[in-house]
Amino acid sequence: xxxxxxxxxxxxxxxxxxxxxxxxxxxxxxxxxxxxxxxxxxxxxxxxxxxxxxxxxxxxxxxxxxxxxxxxxxxxxxxxxxxxxxxxxxxxxxxxxxxxxxxxxxxxxxxxxxxxxxxxxxxxxxxxxxxxxxxxxxxxxxx
Amino acid sequence: xxxxxxxxxxxxxxxxxxxxxxxxxxxxxxxxxxxxxxxxxxxxxxxxxxxxxxxxxxxxxxxxxxxxxx
Numbered sequence: 001x002x003x004x005x006x007x008x009x010x011x012x013x014x015x016x017x018x019x020x021x022x023x024x025x026x027x028x029x030x031x032x033x034x035x036x037x038x039x040x041x042x043x044x045x046x047x048x049x050x051x052x053x054x055x056x057x058x059x060x061x062x063x064x065x066x067x068x069x070x071x072x073x074x075x076x077x078x079x080x081x082x083x084x085x086x087x088x089x090x091x092x093x094x095x096x097x098x099x100x101x102x103x104x105x106x107x108x109x110x111x112x113x114x115x116x117x118x119x120x121x122x123x124x125x126x127x128x129x130x131x132x133x134x135x136x137x138x139x140x141x142x143x
Numbered sequence: 144x145x146x147x148x149x150x151x152x153x154x155x156x157x158x159x160x161x162x163x164x165x166x167x168x169x170x171x172x173x174x175x176x177x178x179x180x181x182x183x184x185x186x187x188x189x190x191x192x193x194x195x196x197x198x199x200x201x202x203x204x205x206x207x208x209x210x211x212x213x
Contacts, residue, residue, distance in 0.1 A: 003174070005172045005173070005175075007172075065170075065171075067172050067175050068171065068186070068187050069171065069172070069174075139174070141183070142178040142181060142183035142184060
Protein backbone atom coordinates (compact mmCIF):
# COMPACT_ATOMS: atom_id res chain seq x y z
CA UNK A 1 0.00 0.00 0.00
CA UNK A 2 3.03 2.25 0.40
CA UNK A 3 3.27 3.07 -3.31
CA UNK A 4 -0.41 3.87 -3.74
CA UNK A 5 -1.60 7.45 -4.09
CA UNK A 6 -4.28 8.82 -1.80
CA UNK A 7 -6.89 8.61 -4.56
CA UNK A 8 -6.11 4.96 -5.24
CA UNK A 9 -6.21 4.05 -1.55
CA UNK A 10 -9.52 5.84 -1.32
CA UNK A 11 -10.84 3.75 -4.24
CA UNK A 12 -9.73 0.50 -2.61
CA UNK A 13 -11.54 1.64 0.53
CA UNK A 14 -14.69 2.31 -1.49
CA UNK A 15 -14.49 -1.10 -3.18
CA UNK A 16 -14.09 -2.88 0.16
CA UNK A 17 -17.07 -0.96 1.58
CA UNK A 18 -19.19 -1.71 -1.49
CA UNK A 19 -18.39 -5.44 -1.42
CA UNK A 20 -18.81 -5.77 2.35
CA UNK A 21 -22.22 -4.07 2.34
CA UNK A 22 -23.75 -4.88 -1.06
CA UNK A 23 -22.63 -8.51 -1.47
CA UNK A 24 -24.41 -9.83 1.66
CA UNK A 25 -27.42 -7.64 0.85
CA UNK A 26 -27.90 -9.17 -2.59
CA UNK A 27 -26.96 -12.72 -1.61
CA UNK A 28 -29.34 -12.73 1.37
CA UNK A 29 -32.19 -10.97 -0.46
CA UNK A 30 -31.97 -12.82 -3.76
CA UNK A 31 -35.03 -14.98 -3.17
CA UNK A 32 -36.60 -13.13 -0.28
CA UNK A 33 -39.10 -10.33 -0.06
CA UNK A 34 -37.35 -7.00 -0.04
CA UNK A 35 -38.43 -3.88 1.80
CA UNK A 36 -37.76 -0.16 1.87
CA UNK A 37 -36.21 -0.59 5.32
CA UNK A 38 -33.62 -3.08 4.01
CA UNK A 39 -32.59 -0.71 1.21
CA UNK A 40 -32.47 2.25 3.62
CA UNK A 41 -30.40 0.16 6.06
CA UNK A 42 -27.99 -0.81 3.29
CA UNK A 43 -27.56 2.81 2.18
CA UNK A 44 -27.02 3.88 5.79
CA UNK A 45 -24.45 1.08 6.28
CA UNK A 46 -22.46 2.02 3.19
CA UNK A 47 -22.39 5.69 4.23
CA UNK A 48 -21.17 4.87 7.76
CA UNK A 49 -18.58 2.35 6.51
CA UNK A 50 -17.33 4.79 3.85
CA UNK A 51 -16.93 7.56 6.44
CA UNK A 52 -14.94 5.23 8.74
CA UNK A 53 -12.71 3.82 5.97
CA UNK A 54 -12.10 7.15 4.24
CA UNK A 55 -11.24 8.79 7.58
CA UNK A 56 -8.68 6.05 8.33
CA UNK A 57 -7.19 6.32 4.81
CA UNK A 58 -6.97 10.12 5.09
CA UNK A 59 -5.32 9.84 8.51
CA UNK A 60 -2.58 7.45 7.34
CA UNK A 61 -1.84 9.23 4.03
CA UNK A 62 0.64 12.11 4.02
CA UNK A 63 0.18 13.48 0.50
CA UNK A 64 -3.55 13.97 0.02
CA UNK A 65 -3.64 15.68 -3.34
CA UNK A 66 -5.53 15.25 -6.56
CA UNK A 67 -3.89 16.03 -9.88
CA UNK A 68 -4.80 16.02 -13.58
CA UNK A 69 -4.23 12.27 -13.95
CA UNK A 70 -6.54 11.56 -11.00
CA UNK A 71 -9.23 13.70 -12.62
CA UNK A 72 -8.80 11.90 -15.97
CA UNK A 73 -9.09 8.51 -14.28
CA UNK A 74 -12.12 9.73 -12.36
CA UNK A 75 -13.78 10.74 -15.64
CA UNK A 76 -13.03 7.33 -17.16
CA UNK A 77 -14.62 5.67 -14.16
CA UNK A 78 -17.74 7.80 -14.36
CA UNK A 79 -18.02 7.12 -18.11
CA UNK A 80 -17.80 3.36 -17.54
CA UNK A 81 -20.33 3.63 -14.71
CA UNK A 82 -22.73 5.66 -16.82
CA UNK A 83 -22.48 3.27 -19.79
CA UNK A 84 -23.13 0.33 -17.46
CA UNK A 85 -26.15 2.05 -15.91
CA UNK A 86 -27.56 3.03 -19.31
CA UNK A 87 -27.05 -0.52 -20.67
CA UNK A 88 -28.69 -2.09 -17.62
CA UNK A 89 -31.61 0.34 -17.87
CA UNK A 90 -32.18 -0.61 -21.52
CA UNK A 91 -31.88 -4.31 -20.64
CA UNK A 92 -34.23 -3.86 -17.69
CA UNK A 93 -36.84 -2.02 -19.74
CA UNK A 94 -36.57 -4.67 -22.47
CA UNK A 95 -37.11 -7.45 -19.93
CA UNK A 96 -40.02 -5.54 -18.41
CA UNK A 97 -41.63 -5.23 -21.82
CA UNK A 98 -40.95 -8.91 -22.56
CA UNK A 99 -42.41 -10.20 -19.29
CA UNK A 100 -45.32 -7.78 -19.38
CA UNK A 101 -46.25 -8.87 -22.88
CA UNK A 102 -46.25 -12.52 -21.72
CA UNK A 103 -48.31 -11.62 -18.65
CA UNK A 104 -45.65 -12.90 -16.24
CA UNK A 105 -46.12 -10.14 -13.69
CA UNK A 106 -48.98 -10.52 -11.28
CA UNK A 107 -50.88 -7.25 -11.14
CA UNK A 108 -50.07 -6.47 -7.56
CA UNK A 109 -48.87 -2.93 -6.91
CA UNK A 110 -46.83 -3.76 -3.80
CA UNK A 111 -44.98 -6.62 -5.47
CA UNK A 112 -44.18 -4.66 -8.61
CA UNK A 113 -43.00 -1.68 -6.54
CA UNK A 114 -40.58 -3.77 -4.45
CA UNK A 115 -39.42 -5.63 -7.53
CA UNK A 116 -38.52 -2.35 -9.22
CA UNK A 117 -36.87 -1.09 -6.04
CA UNK A 118 -34.63 -4.16 -5.98
CA UNK A 119 -33.85 -4.06 -9.70
CA UNK A 120 -33.04 -0.35 -9.87
CA UNK A 121 -31.05 -0.44 -6.65
CA UNK A 122 -29.12 -3.40 -8.09
CA UNK A 123 -28.41 -1.43 -11.28
CA UNK A 124 -27.06 1.49 -9.29
CA UNK A 125 -24.86 -0.79 -7.19
CA UNK A 126 -23.45 -2.64 -10.22
CA UNK A 127 -22.73 0.68 -11.98
CA UNK A 128 -21.01 2.03 -8.88
CA UNK A 129 -18.83 -1.08 -8.57
CA UNK A 130 -17.96 -0.92 -12.30
CA UNK A 131 -16.98 2.75 -11.84
CA UNK A 132 -14.73 1.95 -8.88
CA UNK A 133 -13.12 -1.11 -10.52
CA UNK A 134 -12.49 0.83 -13.77
CA UNK A 135 -10.68 3.52 -11.82
CA UNK A 136 -8.59 0.98 -9.88
CA UNK A 137 -7.64 -0.82 -13.12
CA UNK A 138 -6.63 2.53 -14.66
CA UNK A 139 -4.39 3.25 -11.67
CA UNK A 140 -2.87 -0.24 -11.77
CA UNK A 141 -2.11 0.13 -15.50
CA UNK A 142 -0.52 3.52 -14.69
CA UNK A 143 -3.50 5.11 -16.44
CA UNK B 144 0.53 3.99 -25.55
CA UNK B 145 1.10 7.69 -26.21
CA UNK B 146 3.69 8.55 -28.86
CA UNK B 147 5.46 10.90 -26.50
CA UNK B 148 8.95 10.07 -25.27
CA UNK B 149 10.68 11.93 -22.50
CA UNK B 150 14.03 12.31 -20.79
CA UNK B 151 12.72 13.09 -17.32
CA UNK B 152 14.48 10.17 -15.66
CA UNK B 153 17.85 11.23 -17.11
CA UNK B 154 17.31 14.91 -16.27
CA UNK B 155 16.32 13.97 -12.73
CA UNK B 156 19.36 11.73 -12.31
CA UNK B 157 21.67 14.53 -13.51
CA UNK B 158 20.29 16.84 -10.85
CA UNK B 159 19.99 14.23 -8.10
CA UNK B 160 16.27 14.90 -7.85
CA UNK B 161 13.81 12.31 -6.54
CA UNK B 162 10.42 11.59 -8.11
CA UNK B 163 8.71 13.03 -5.04
CA UNK B 164 10.73 16.26 -5.26
CA UNK B 165 9.79 16.67 -8.91
CA UNK B 166 6.15 15.85 -8.12
CA UNK B 167 6.08 18.51 -5.39
CA UNK B 168 7.71 21.06 -7.69
CA UNK B 169 5.12 20.64 -10.44
CA UNK B 170 2.10 19.97 -8.24
CA UNK B 171 1.28 16.35 -9.11
CA UNK B 172 1.51 13.04 -7.27
CA UNK B 173 4.62 10.85 -7.35
CA UNK B 174 2.53 8.19 -9.12
CA UNK B 175 1.85 10.65 -11.95
CA UNK B 176 5.58 11.36 -12.32
CA UNK B 177 6.17 7.58 -12.51
CA UNK B 178 3.45 7.24 -15.17
CA UNK B 179 4.96 10.09 -17.22
CA UNK B 180 8.48 8.66 -16.96
CA UNK B 181 7.21 5.28 -18.17
CA UNK B 182 5.45 6.95 -21.14
CA UNK B 183 2.14 5.62 -19.85
CA UNK B 184 0.62 9.03 -19.43
CA UNK B 185 0.99 12.18 -21.54
CA UNK B 186 0.85 15.20 -19.24
CA UNK B 187 -1.11 18.34 -20.00
CA UNK B 188 0.72 21.15 -21.79
CA UNK B 189 0.81 23.13 -18.55
CA UNK B 190 2.46 20.29 -16.61
CA UNK B 191 4.91 19.67 -19.47
CA UNK B 192 6.02 23.32 -19.35
CA UNK B 193 6.32 23.14 -15.57
CA UNK B 194 8.60 20.10 -15.85
CA UNK B 195 10.80 21.87 -18.41
CA UNK B 196 10.96 24.95 -16.18
CA UNK B 197 12.00 22.88 -13.13
CA UNK B 198 14.90 21.41 -15.11
CA UNK B 199 15.70 24.77 -16.74
CA UNK B 200 15.60 23.39 -20.27
CA UNK B 201 13.45 23.81 -23.38
CA UNK B 202 10.31 21.72 -23.70
CA UNK B 203 11.74 19.80 -26.68
CA UNK B 204 14.64 18.63 -24.54
CA UNK B 205 12.22 16.98 -22.15
CA UNK B 206 9.55 15.67 -24.53
CA UNK B 207 9.89 14.29 -28.03
CA UNK B 208 6.93 13.33 -30.19
CA UNK B 209 7.49 10.10 -32.12
CA UNK B 210 4.04 9.62 -33.61
CA UNK B 211 1.40 7.17 -32.57
CA UNK B 212 2.75 3.83 -31.35
CA UNK B 213 0.80 0.61 -30.71
